[in-house]
Amino acid sequence: MTTPHPLAPLSASELTAAAAIVKSAWPGNTEFHFKAVTLQEPPKTEVLKYLEAEHSGRPLPIVSRKAFINYYIRNSSKFHEAIVNLDTGRLEQNLLLGPFLHANGDGEEIIAIEEAALSDEGVKAEIAKLDLPEGTVIISDPWIYGSDGINDEERQYQCWLYIRDPKNSSEADSNHYALPLPISPVVSTATMKVIRIDILPTGADNTIKPVQKYKIQPPNEYIPEAQTLRTDIKPLHVIQPEGASFKVQEEGTSSVLSWQKWKFRVGFNQREGMVLYDVRYDDRTLFYRMSLSEMSIPYADPRHPFHKKSAFDLGDAGAGIMANNLKLGCDCLGSIYYLSAVLSDDKGGVTEMPNVICIHEQDNGIGWKHVNYRTGRGVVTRSRELVLQSIITVSNYEYILAFKFNQAGEIDYEIRATGILSTQPIDEGVDVPFGTIVHPGVLAVHHQHIFSLRIDPMIDGYDNRLVYDEAFPMPRSDFNPHGIGYYVKETVVEKSCGLDTVYENNRTFKIQNVNKRNPINGKPVAYKIHAPPFQKILADKDSYHYKRSEFSDHDVYVVKHRDGELYSGGLYTNQSRGGTGVRSWANRNEDVKDTDLVVFIQTGINHVPRIEDFPVMPAEHLLIRIVPNNFFDKNPALDVPPSEQSFNKSTLLSVQHKQPSTETTVGKNGECCAPKL
Numbered sequence: 001m002t003t004p005h006p007l008a009p010l011s012a013s014e015l016t017a018a019a020a021i022v023k024s025a026w027p028g029n030t031e032f033h034f035k036a037v038t039l040q041e042p043p044k045t046e047v048l049k050y051l052e053a054e055h056s057g058r059p060l061p062i063v064s065r066k067a068f069i070n071y072y073i074r075n076s077s078k079f080h081e082a083i084v085n086l087d088t089g090r091l092e093q094n095l096l097l098g099p100f101l102h103a104n105g106d107g108e109e110i111i112a113i114e115e116a117a118l119s120d121e122g123v124k125a126e127i128a129k130l131d132l133p134e135g136t137v138i139i140s141d142p143w144i145y146g147s148d149g150i151n152d153e154e155r156q157y158q159c160w161l162y163i164r165d166p167k168n169s170s171e172a173d174s175n176h177y178a179l180p181l182p183i184s185p186v187v188s189t190a191t192m193k194v195i196r197i198d199i200l201p202t203g204a205d206n207t208i209k210p211v212q213k214y215k216i217q218p219p220n221e222y223i224p225e226a227q228t229l230r231t232d233i234k235p236l237h238v239i240q241p242e243g244a245s246f247k248v249q250e251e252g253t254s255s256v257l258s259w260q261k262w263k264f265r266v267g268f269n270q271r272e273g274m275v276l277y278d279v280r281y282d283d284r285t286l287f288y289r290m291s292l293s294e295m296s297i298p299y300a301d302p303r304h305p306f307h308k309k310s311a312f313d314l315g316d317a318g319a320g321i322m323a324n325n326l327k328l329g330c331d332c333l334g335s336i337y338y339l340s341a342v343l344s345d346d347k348g349g350v351t352e353m354p355n356v357i358c359i360h361e362q363d364n365g366i367g368w369k370h371v372n373y374r375t376g377r378g379v380v381t382r383s384r385e386l387v388l389q390s391i392i393t394v395s396n397y398e399y400i401l402a403f404k405f406n407q408a409g410e411i412d413y414e415i416r417a418t419g420i421l422s423t424q425p426i427d428e429g430v431d432v433p434f435g436t437i438v439h440p441g442v443l444a445v446h447h448q449h450i451f452s453l454r455i456d457p458m459i460d461g462y463d464n465r466l467v468y469d470e471a472f473p474m475p476r477s478d479f480n481p482h483g484i485g486y487y488v489k490e491t492v493v494e495k496s497c498g499l500d501t502v503y504e505n506n507r508t509f510k511i512q513n514v515n516k517r518n519p520i521n522g523k524p525v526a527y528k529i530h531a532p533p534f535q536k537i538l539a540d541k542d543s544y545h546y547k548r549s550e551f552s553d554h555d556v557y558v559v560k561h562r563d564g565e566l567y568s569g570g571l572y573t574n575q576s577r578g579g580t581g582v583r584s585w586a587n588r589n590e591d592v593k594d595t596d597l598v599v600f601i602q603t604g605i606n607h608v609p610r611i612e613d614f615p616v617m618p619a620e621h622l623l624i625r626i627v628p629n630n631f632f633d634k635n636p637a638l639d640v641p642p643s644e645q646s647f648n649k650s651t652l653l654s655v656q657h658k659q660p661s662t663e664t665t666v667g668k669n670g671e672c673c674a675p676k677l
C-alpha cells in the first residue's frame with residue numbers, strides 16, 4: 001500500500017484501526033459512543049516541507065499519520081478525547097474532558113432521542129390533551145439544547161413537536177412544520193429519558209396556557225404531488241460534447257483537481273465537509289487550506305425555552321456527516337464528476353458517504369468584452385467556472401455550499417440557504433415583532449445565519465499580511481481646487497483582531513505578500529476579499545449567544561496560525577460557554593504582520609421570514625469573492641479564446657435580421673476614416 005498523502009482524510013481501514021486502538025485501552029465489555037474519528041492534520045510546518053518536496057519531485061519526507069477521536073462511554077456523560085498514532089498503533093492521548101464540554105449530535109442519537117421523547121408517558125399525557133384525531137402522527141425534531149447557564153451542565157436535547165396532516169397521515173413527506181404543537185420535551189443524553197416537559201408560550205407574551213384541544217389548520221405541502229405543476233417549461237440540457245475540461249486525480253481518500261491553471265487537493269471530513277488544500281494557480285501558491293469553519297443561527301424569540309435556540313451547524317452536527325448524496329440531473333447539471341467519502345460511525349465502524357461533492361463546469365456569462373466603436377469589432381470571452389458543490393441537510397434546513405474557480409484567477413465561495421423554516425405555534429389573531437406568521441397558527445421566528453469561512457493563505461509564499469484600503473476625499477487645496485479629488489490609503493493590520501468593513505470608506509481587505517512585488521507597478525502581490533455586508537449578531541454582549549458565537553461580531557478576524565485552530569466557534573460548540581473560538585484567539589494580541597496568519601471571513605443573512613419562504617424557502621444567495629489584486633501583470637483571462645458561435649453553437653430563435661455591417665479604411669500613413677455603414 002502506498003503511504004497516504006498527509007492531508008488525505010482517514011481511509012476506512014484507518015478509521016476502524018483508530019477506533020479499535022481506543023477500544024483496546026478499556027475493559028472488553030465497555031460500550032462506546034464514538035462521535036468523531038478524523039484525521040489529526042499534521043503540523044503545518046511538516047506538511048509544507050512535504051508539499052515542497054511533492055511539487056519539486058524530491059523524495060517525500062515521512063509525516064506520521066494520526067487520528068483525532070472523541071467518544072463517550074455509552075449512556076454516560078463521560079466524554080473523552082484521544083489521539084492515536086496510526087503508524088505505531090499507540091494511543092498517544094486519552095483524556096476525560098471536563099464539564100461544559102459536549103459532543104455533537106449524530107444521526108443514530110437523534111433518532112433515539114425522537115423515540116425517547118415520543119414514548120414518554122408524561123409527553124403522551126400532554127399530547128392526549130390536544131384531543132387529536134385517531135391515527136394522527138406526531139413528529140419530533142430534536143434540537144441541540146443551547147446554553148443559558150440554568151441547569152444545563154448535562155448534555156440534553158430540546159424536542160419541538162409537530163403533527164403530520166391527519167387527513168394524509170400515511171404521507172411520510174408531509175410538511176409537519178405547518179402543524180406545530182405547544183409541547184416541548186427535554187431529553188437527557190446520559191439517561192435517554194425525558195427530564196422536563198416545556199409548554200410553549202403561544203401568545204404575544206410569556207403566558208403559558210394549559211394544553212387544550214388543538215385546532216388543526218389546513219396542510220401546506222412542498223412535495224410535487226401536492227401541487228398543480230406548471231406545464232410550460234421546455235428542457236434545458238447542458239451538454240459538453242467533448243467532455244469536461246478538468247482533470248481529477250483520485251489518490252486514495254483525497255483528490256487532486258487541475259483546471260485552467262488551477263490545481264488543488266480536495267478533502268472531506270465529518271465536521272467541515274469539503275476542504276481545499278494547497279491551492280495553486282499557474283504553479284504559484286495561493287492558499288494552504290480553505291473551508292467553511294462554522295455557522296451560527298441565533299433566534300430572536302426571548303421567551304423560555306426559545307431563548308436557547310442557537311445552532312452551530314458544523315460543531316453541533318457536522319457539514320460532512322450531514323452531506324447529501326447528490327443526484328445526477330437534479331442537484332448538478334451537465335457533465336458531472338462525483339467525489340465520495342468515508343466517515344466514522346458511532347460504533348467505531350465506517351459510514352460510506354457517496355457523491356458528497358459534485359464537480360462540474362458552468363458558463364457564468366461574459367468574462368470580459370470590449371467593442372471598438374470605431375471599428376465595430378467586439379472581442380468577447382465567456383467566463384467558464386469550475387464548481388465544487390456540497391449540499392447539507394441540518395434538520396429542517398439545507399445549505400448549498402460551493403467553491404467556484406474562474407479563468408481570471410478568482411475564487412468565489414457561494415452559500416445558498418434553502419429548506420424549511422423551523423416553526424412554532426402561535427395563537428390566531430396574535431402578531432409579534434420577533435417573527436412572521438407564515439401559515440395559520442404558525443410562527444417563523446426571525447433568526448440570523450452567520451457564516452465563517454476560514455482562509456489560511458500562502459500568497460506567493462508563506463509570510464503574508466492583512467491590509468485594508470480606504471478611500472477618502474482629498475481636502476480642497478491649490479492642487480484640488482474643485483474639491484473632487486480622492487485618494488486611497490492603505491493600513492497594515494499589525495496585531496490579531498476582529499475588523500469590520502466601513503462602507504463609507506470603501507474599506508477593502510487584502511492579503512498581501514510584501515516580499516513579492518508586481519513587476520509593473522511594484523505593489524505587493526495580493527488577493528482581496530469581497531464579502532456581502534451583514535448585520536452582526538444582535539444578541540447582547542453578555543448573552544450566551546454572543547459569547548458562544550465568537551466569530552459573529554466582525555466581518556473579518558485575523559489571527560496568527562496555530563495548528564488545530566480550525567473552528568471559529570470553538571472545537572466543542574454544543575452547549576458551549578464561549579472562550580474557545582476566534583475572538584479568544586484574536587485577544588492574544590499576537591503579531592500578524594508578515595508571518596503565518598489565518599483570516600476568517602464572516603457573512604450572513606438576517607432572516608426575517610416572508611410568507612414566500614414557506615412551505616419551502618426559495619434559495620437565498622451569498623457570495624464571498626476572493627480575487628487577485630496586483631498579483632498578475634495584466635488581466636489573467638486575456639488568453640481565454642474569444643467566444644464564437646462555431647464553438648458555442650447557439651440557436652437562433654428570433655426571425656433572422658440583418659444588422660448593419662461596419663467597414664473601415666485605414667490609410668497607409670495610419671490616418672483613419674469614420675466607419676461607413
Ligand SMILES: [Cu+2]
Nearest residue numbers: 417447449607
Ligand atoms: Cu433562515
